[in-house]
Amino acid sequence: MIDLSVNINGLTLSNPIMPASGTFDKELADVVDFNQLGAIVTKTFTADKRAGNPVPRACELPNAMLNAIGIPSKGVENYIEQTVPYYQQYRSPLIASISANTSTDFGKLAAELDNVAGIAAIEANISCPNIEAHGKAFAMEAESTSTVVNALRRATKLPLWVKLTPNTSDIISVAKAAQDCGADAVVVGNTILAMSIDIHTRRPKLGNIMGGLSGPAIKPIMIRMVYQCYKNISIPIIGCGGISTVDDVIEYFLAGSTAVQVGTASFIEPSTMPNLISGLAQYCQQHNIRQLRDLTGAIIDEKFESMTALPY
């Protein structure tokens, strides 16, 4: 048996493969043994109930998917009373993805989850709009990231993962701000703001007009961001974006990831995650890799030292 376990700042996962928030639900239990997963990350929820965006909410593009689901939520009570007990039947640690409109509300929501048995960590989806900053996502800037992560850190003793957005011109400062304010790990990252138009109807393909791009097309962008973060922070990085094969997972590790999340690929092939776990074990055996952490940041990048200025 190959040991695929990884350590996310004190939280040990049996392997580094877990679903990306919003791309996984109970229905997948028919095809995926949830006990196999390194962790279970649930769909982002908010404190109160809310509806999602107008339809159509998703469309397919070459090598990518565009969505604007809009975080429909049944609220925190439903999460504590229904979702947490359901996932407690599985061994895999449950990661609660949360969202709010203000840093105060983020803190309040995290505090409500603090003593709930069965939640292993909070993933703060700070890629969502901050109404105190005219709807700019918290994670677009270091300052708003500091404010929200401070509020979260004060509110909870649970391990805190902070999910960043690629829709920033300064991922390094944002990641540093998350680390400095007490995040246990960063997830890099969410979808890329994008848009597509149906040329026959001349209408946007999404009811929300703009949405988030995911899938294989975004992988090189996210690899670049994981690499930039790895060179500048020391907390674990959970890579996410366009992963569908074992090679993708290895690439994310070499760039600096300690674990990875899989989203869009599960819509195309629901057994992607179990396939990645067995494929990763095979890869480690064939390449004589004793522990996955040896691969984290193991890119050979002699030129790095001579790069006086990174492009971002």
Ligand SMILES: Cc1cc2nc3c(=O)[nH]c(=O)nc-3n(C[C@H](O)[C@H](O)[C@H](O)COP(=O)(O)O)c2cc1C
């Ligand atoms: C249909 C859909 C719904 C999503 N919902 C959420 C969500 O609720 N919270 C969140 O943090 N990310 C959400 N995401 C983003 C994914 O978690 C992930 O960051 C992104 O899709 C990139 O990974 P991928 O290329 O493997 O899909 C969603 C993505 C998709 C495609």
